[in-house]
Amino acid sequence: MSRLPVYEHVVQYYETDRMQVVHHSNYIRWFEEARVYIFEQIGLSYKAMEDTGIVSPVVSVEAEFKSMTGFYDTVIIEVRFTKYTGVRLNIEYTVKDKETGTVRCTGRSSHCFIDPDSKVISIKKSYPEYDTILSSYLEE
Amino acid sequence: MSRLPVYEHVVQYYETDRMQVVHHSNYIRWFEEARVYIFEQIGLSYKAMEDTGIVSPVVSVEAEFKSMTGFYDTVIIEVRFTKYTGVRLNIEYTVKDKETGTVRCTGRSSHCFIDPDSKVISIKKSYPEYDTILSSYLEE
Amino acid sequence: MSRLPVYEHVVQYYETDRMQVVHHSNYIRWFEEARVYIFEQIGLSYKAMEDTGIVSPVVSVEAEFKSMTGFYDTVIIEVRFTKYTGVRLNIEYTVKDKETGTVRCTGRSSHCFIDPDSKVISIKKSYPEYDTILSSYLEE
Amino acid sequence: MSRLPVYEHVVQYYETDRMQVVHHSNYIRWFEEARVYIFEQIGLSYKAMEDTGIVSPVVSVEAEFKSMTGFYDTVIIEVRFTKYTGVRLNIEYTVKDKETGTVRCTGRSSHCFIDPDSKVISIKKSYPEYDTILSSYLEE
Numbered sequence: 348m349s350r351l352p353v354y355e356h357v358v359q360y361y362e363t364d365r366m367q368v369v370h371h372s373n374y375i376r377w378f379e380e381a382r383v384y385i386f387e388q389i390g391l392s393y394k395a396m397e398d399t400g401i402v403s404p405v406v407s408v409e410a411e412f413k414s415m416t417g418f419y420d421t422v423i424i425e426v427r428f429t430k431y432t433g434v435r436l437n438i439e440y441t442v443k444d445k446e447t448g449t450v451r452c453t454g455r456s457s458h459c460f461i462d463p464d465s466k467v468i469s470i471k472k473s474y475p476e477y478d479t480i481l482s483s484y485l486e487e
Numbered sequence: 488m489s490r491l492p493v494y495e496h497v498v499q500y501y502e503t504d505r506m507q508v509v510h511h512s513n514y515i516r517w518f519e520e521a522r523v524y525i526f527e528q529i530g531l532s533y534k535a536m537e538d539t540g541i542v543s544p545v546v547s548v549e550a551e552f553k554s555m556t557g558f559y560d561t562v563i564i565e566v567r568f569t570k571y572t573g574v575r576l577n578i579e580y581t582v583k584d585k586e587t588g589t590v591r592c593t594g595r596s597s598h599c600f601i602d603p604d605s606k607v608i609s610i611k612k613s614y615p616e617y618d619t620i621l622s623s624y625l626e627e
Numbered sequence: 628m629s630r631l632p633v634y635e636h637v638v639q640y641y642e643t644d645r646m647q648v649v650h651h652s653n654y655i656r657w658f659e660e661a662r663v664y665i666f667e668q669i670g671l672s673y674k675a676m677e678d679t680g681i682v683s684p685v686v687s688v689e690a691e692f693k694s695m696t697g698f699y700d701t702v703i704i705e706v707r708f709t710k711y712t713g714v715r716l717n718i719e720y721t722v723k724d725k726e727t728g729t730v731r732c733t734g735r736s737s738h739c740f741i742d743p744d745s746k747v748i749s750i751k752k753s754y755p756e757y758d759t760i761l762s763s764y765l766e767e
Numbered sequence: 768m769s770r771l772p773v774y775e776h777v778v779q780y781y782e783t784d785r786m787q788v789v790h791h792s793n794y795i796r797w798f799e800e801a802r803v804y805i806f807e808q809i810g811l812s813y814k815a816m817e818d819t820g821i822v823s824p825v826v827s828v829e830a831e832f833k834s835m836t837g838f839y840d841t842v843i844i845e846v847r848f849t850k851y852t853g854v855r856l857n858i859e860y861t862v863k864d865k866e867t868g869t870v871r872c873t874g875r876s877s878h879c880f881i882d883p884d885s886k887v888i889s890i891k892k893s894y895p896e897y898d899t900i901l902s903s904y905l906e907e
Contacts, residue, residue: 360803360813361652361796363645365537365698370641371545372515376781379512383780383839393780394839397505405511409549418645419803419814500663500673501656501790505783505838512781516641523640523699533640534699558785559663559674645817651825652795659792677785685791689829 349483352388354381354424355445358416368415374452375408378440381424382456390480401468403458406435410454421445431485433471433478435459489623492528494521494564495585498556508555514592515548518580521564522596530620541608543598546575550594561585571625573611573618575599629763632668634661634704635725638696648695654732655688658720661704662736670760681748683740686715690734701725711765713751713758715739769903772808774801774844775865778836788835794872795828798860801844802876810900821888823878826855830874841865851905853891853898855879 356377364370383393396403416422423445430437435457442452460468471478496517504510523533536543556562563585570577575597582592600608611618636657644650663673676683696702703725710717715737722732740748751758776797784790803813816823836842843865850857855877862872880888891898 357804359796359800360644361650361799364640365643365645365647366542366544367645367647371548372512372519372641375512375515375548376779379781380779384777387839392839394837397838402506404506404555405552407549407551408511408515409547411547412545415544417814418817419807419812497664499656499660500784501659501792503785504780505785505787507785507787510781516639519641520639524637527699532699534697537698557674558677559667559672646822646824651828652792652799655792655795655828682786684786684835685832687829687831688791688795689827691827692825695824 348486349389351385351426351428351484354384354426356380356422356424358418358420358422360418363418366415368417371410371412374410374412374442374454377422377424377442378408378410378438378454378456379405381426381440382438385426389484391477396477399474400463401460401470401474402463403436403460406457406459408454408456410440410452412452413450416442416444416451422451428481428485429455431481434467434469436481488626489529491525491566491568491624494524494566496520496562496564498558498560498562500558503558506555508557511550511552514550514552514582514594517562517564517582518548518550518578518594518596519545521566521580522578525566529624531617536617539614540603541600541610541614542603543576543600546597546599548594548596550580550592552592553590556582556584556591562591568621568625569595571621574607574609576621628766629669631665631706631708631764634664634706636660636702636704638698638700638702640698643698646695648697651690651692654690654692654722654734657702657704657722658688658690658718658734658736659685661706661720662718665706669764671757676757679754680743681740681750681754682743683716683738686737686739688734688736690720690732692732693730696722696724696731702731708761708765709735711761714747714749716761768906769809771805771846771848771904774804774846776800776842776844778838778840778842780838783838786835788837791830791832794830794832794862794874797842797844797862798828798830798858798874798876799825801846801860802858805846809904811897816897819894820883821880821890821894822883823856823880826877826879828874828876830860830872832872833870836862836864836871842871848901848905849875851901854887854889856901 362373422442425441427439429439438456440454502513565581567579569579578596580594642653702722705721707719709719718736720734782793845861847859849859858876860874
């Protein structure tokens with residue numbers, strides 16, 4: 348299994364809320380930021396995939412908020428591919444404070460791949476080069 | 488058990504993304520919109536609670552995306568209190584297209600209540616009037 | 628000159644920031660909310676227009692922040708069409724606290740209309756029925 | 768006059784809208800991202816300032832959208848301090864595509880500095896060390 352890169356995010360002012368910490372919905376957006384960045388790094392550019400006609404919607408997402416992130420903190424997001432069937436991909440996320448390593452949030456998302464007519468695509472069958480990449484990062 | 492009101496949301500342009508449907512993170516924000524609205528309607532104003540020193544952070548959230556919501560669609564969000572322990576509250580959400588009734592998204596969130604020093608509050612012990620309200624809407 | 632309807636918005640938790648008031652970028656989004664709502668009310672549905680192949684991008688926007696809006700405040704947004712040339716539309720916004728009438732924000736936006744190939748459309752020439760509507764609400 | 772650093776931003780999926788380009792409100796957020804980053808680099812940390820009791824609200828903002836930014840494009844944001852009176856600061860922004868240099872958006876914002884009671888602070892009088900920094904980057 349190859350190792351996925353780690354994503355880094357600096358907390359913006361507009362991501363905080365009146366509780367004076369990051370609004371919880373932004374972690375869901377950071378999962379996406381990390382996912383898109385990491386896909387790009389391993390040769391699975393979202394933009395290139397969408398140009399080819401593959402769209403990868405989020406089927407489900409969940410997050411547990413462990414501790415609060417403040418303005419201008421830097422977080423790192425570790426990503427793991429926990430399941431890949433050729434048709435479906437499950438991803439796990441751990442958001443940590445960069446400086447202290449304290450876990451801020453853990454989460455999971457599930458994804459499928461569809462064509463422009465919303466028909467489910469088998470990456471395994473139709474895009475073997477992408478299949479090879481996804482498989483190589485899958486955790487046993 | 489009393490019945491909770493239903494929340495209605497009209498999809499904004501800025502909530503759509505390049506897939507030409509609502510970005511999935513917005514459903515998490517709509518859960519909050521529905522929660523805040525419904526709390527207000529049943530006599531549990533978030534603003535009043537925060538003025539009293541009760542903050543209610545989201546402990547966890549999850550969502551399954553069933554079908555896609557388009558620009559300027561109206562969705563209704565049904566909310567159910569599925570668990571309430573006096574200290575912790577679990578909420579379920581169903582987002583439906585207002586016109587067709589098609590389910591767009593289902594989800595759950597879990598909440599605790601803390602004081603300004605981040606110490607967990609027992610609503611049951613410290614705010615019996617709020618406890619009565621929450622209990623009366625709890626689904627058996 | 629006909630009178631444009633007024634738009635109402637309830638401030639969401641996720642729209643506040645660590646200054647404990649609404650983040651300034653949201654007023655720009657509320658301008659859009661008001662614009663889309665009002666267009667809909669006067670027979671110029673954005674969705675219908677986009678289905679016809681008319682896209683109306685924002686050419687410029689500006690806002691002056693006069694006083695701060697808090698969580699769960701209701702604001703009303705008054706909109707005026709200040710210039711319409713058949714090709715370009717200028718809009719003015721006043722955001723007021725619904726309860727007190729205090730002005731929160733004033734702003735302006737400028738819009739053109741383009742076809743799917745990004746070519747500028749003359750509404751006057753190509754969509755006379757829309758032209759009539761826009762003209763009828765133009766302030767002298 | 769010292770030279771301000773340049774800020775870089777990678778366009779996120781959630782920043783695009785159904786027009787398949789970046790939603791215009793996000794440029795206003797990018798202005799803030801650039802401002803906060805640059806202040807940090809020149810020794811004017813927003814976080815440190817807020818800890819000291821200085822809050823710097825946006826008094827006004829404006830933007831002209833010149834060309835469209837797509838998903839996963841990298842933009843650079845150049846910032847200039849165009850006016851500084853000791854009490855008020857005016858900033859100009861130019862957002863360019865990193866690869867081509869094409870201007871995407873130009874804009875301006877105006878800022879004051881207030882204490883926790885919302886009273887206007889003269890940086891010149893009360894924070895001479897900050898005054899020196901701001902003055903040194905002011906364009907003649």
